[in-house]
Amino acid sequence: MKQSKIAPYLFLLPGCLVLGLIIFYPLVQAVWLSFTDYNIIQDPNFVGMENYQTMIESDLFWKALGQTFLYLIVVVPALVILPIFLAILVNQKVKGIGFFRSAYFVPVVTSMVVVGITWKWVYAEQGVLNYILDLMGLSSVNWLTSTSTAIFAVMAVTIWKGLGYYMLIYLAGLQSIPSDLYEAAEIDGASKFKQIIHVTIPLLAPSILIVSIMSSISAMKVFEEIYVMTGGGPLNSSKTIVFLIYEQAFSRLNMGYASAIGVVLFGITLIISIINLKVMSKKEKVA
């Protein structure tokens, strides 16, 4: 018996309708809005490249863009490298390892709002972190209220929250590495550390790529931790592109201008994805 001709389309219809409604239609609309002066109150007027012009001339835009890249440069390497060691640690066959795996995953399931509040308390002027610094003989720091540290303090929280998630991705990768490779390395007299460098890391390459793509895309979109912990301040020192979009669109109602910034964000995300895909296909050819 043959399947009917329209069956596949019927199956696809509900999902594609939703995707059309929440992605394709809004995409077209967003690009259109970026060429208008829409502010919710009045009907949109076509203004050509004016929003893009304003954007290029805005110091705040360039500052936010720079800080977004700073975010990318610090957070992505940290989230690519640190969870590898964490995954190796929780891949040890010791009693109670399941408990530790779960403990490291707790920040992942906790909402970013509570994580932000928790860390605000840790970062407080008379908080635990400054106390620890004091014990080590260092002077205390106004983590979230100083322009030179605020964005880094927030980055640390982004990294902290992501560790457990990427750890599991690497753990999945580790458990698929065949054991005879370690055996061979051990026979050749390689130390545990050398085994990690020469066996584990190269064979984790696919996982490393997945983590770099996922963490760079999520770093581009960072918002919640900034909103909760610094509100973009002090003096815009922790504002990123997405924060700027939110602020322009929903506190100043500059929907047109915010859409123009959104289009730029889209462009950058696309470039990053393409670079990642290129690197990936090259790696696949080598392997």
Next chain:
Amino acid sequence: MGLRVLKNEEEEMKNQSVTQHSQKEEKPKKIKKKTPFTKFLYNVFIYSLLILMTIVTIGPFLWLLSTALKSGAENIFAYPPKFIPEQPTLSNFARVMDAFPFWRYLFNSSLVSFVTVILNLVLCSLAAYPLARMKFKGKNIIFILILSTMMIPFQLLMIPIYLLALDLGLNNTYAGVILPHATTAFGIFLIRQAFMTIPYELEESARIDGCNSFQIWLKILMPLVKPSLVTLAIFTFMMSWGDFLWPLIILDDTSMYTLPLGVNALAGSFSSDWRLIAAGSIISILPIIIFFIFMQKYFIGGVMKGAVKG
């Protein structure tokens, strides 16, 4: 009690992973015999690292909990900080229950997450079926279009989606909160991969028995991809439960708030009362922590499986 649950789960987790470990770990031992003492040292080293990392990941929450348990008479800014409250009290929790409608927010969060998960399971696996197992015109282009949606940042789309939701009268409704997450390309892809592994013979014999495509999807295919459905459910749940930016935009009626919005509002209106904020934060994460403790096998297994497939 929580700990006992953890222990049981942990045994299960171990049994699961032992199969994968055993071939890896046992053989090298034959090559180089470890003395009991070096083994002991090695274990001490591993456990110190594990405990250190536990302090890093759980410590901040425990510090918040300690603040929430401190009475009004105790200085929460004491220097050096006191980790154990002098007279632990639940009064801050009682106060916070009066200050914000916790049960209402919990209900809102649960409802939104539950419906989002169900919608994703149904819509993604419906769309995945023809993409995995049928031949039809435009299949490739549709698949590529669906995958390409993963590259479009939500932050660009949220402005038009917000305007659309306003037009449809969906602001301050559950439907409005759920709408942008009702289907994901990731979900379609994940279930498609799972469908592709099922042998065609099963489908053919069902067709001979007179099943139509819908019956095959529901009765043959869906039961066979349960593990992938669980993975998708876990991912969707985590995303939906913790979501903040979209609800922040679409909801301004406080009675519709989800837990993250509720805690954010609490922290905003009692900005100097850290005992209250701490208590509110702890209460608001309890449901997800309890849920996680019971379901950790699925969470951890789900993320690991998603990583391999995605």
